[in-house]
Amino acid sequence: MLSRLQDQLQAYRENPDPLAQLANTIALVIAGNQPFYPLYLYAIVGQAAWPSWLTLLTFPLFAVIPAVARRNPLAGRLMLPVVGVANTVLAVKLVGLDTAVELFLLPCVLLSTILFRQTEKRAMAAALACPFAAYFMLDAAVGSPLATYSAAEYRSIINMHVFSVASLFALIGFAFPADTKQA
Template sequence: MLSRLQHVLRSVSDGLSAYKDNPDPLAMLSNTVALVIAGNQPFYPLYLHAIVGFAAWPAWLTLLTMPLFAAVPAVARRHPLAGRMMLPVVGVANGVLAVKLIGVDTAVELFLLPCVLLATLLFRPTEKLAMAVVVVCPFAAYLMIDPLVGRPLAVYSAAEYRSIIGMHAFSVASLFALIGFVFPSQTAVDNRR
């Protein structure tokens, strides 16, 4: 039984490694971050449910963006630049959706910060236009969130908001740590492409 489980886990791991593989090192890094986010997305509503109970139901709708995160490696396989651009843009879309679902008062817009970081790290010096297009997205979303999304689908107590804000701050810090961990600390990425 244990060896069968190990075999299944090894097969899944090998399949994910092959799926995220890309000859473009920046696309490979983008793919890794995208797959970690996609794999963790189902836990977000569960964490929120642990804090606020059934009132967390709108958070389940954030799973609508999970297939988009999971598709980043497939897009990057055909067009590495498009795949790299896709990750922060999908992150922004996910953040805006989350604001609509659970509100600005939860500080869920903090998830736009890793999108800014990714939008600056995923591009080479020769790709400044692509970088500019992508980096504008989280800033534009932040500036337009309040007037565009309207009232959230859920409202919480002051104590629940404090707990949710703490969870979001920890989650964003974890994303920054992940990004720092997977991106090279020395210039290992060929910037001449």
């Protein structure tokens, strides 16, 4: 049964466009890991982690990216960094800038550049505008977080976010296709 589920997930991830398949891979790994984020925060701060459960609101958006990419590879590729930015902005509102959660905008910048071909400069520019605009508007746009933490808790949360962002960069590099020409 587990093997069958794995085969179905693999088939869902598949795309003849190698860059769309990269986006699909990253999106599904994020979707699969998203439920653990509130649990990690709970391990650090206990009940004060309750706002982080709201980050699961973006789970369906990450999960649907392969379906979108199947119909329109460019739209699926564009969707990943945009959804990543939306998830990050939501997380900033929930747990605050002091947790360094805005660092997740960095993989969005990277994805906004590597998911597009040289002939897709407009899509790349649109995708790139999102994390930069979000970064410059975060303070004014989101206001106070729904939760605050002690200095020691902030340090632990920041460490978790830094490690998570570094892991995401490693995944992107590991999954990047050797040949990005469309099949």
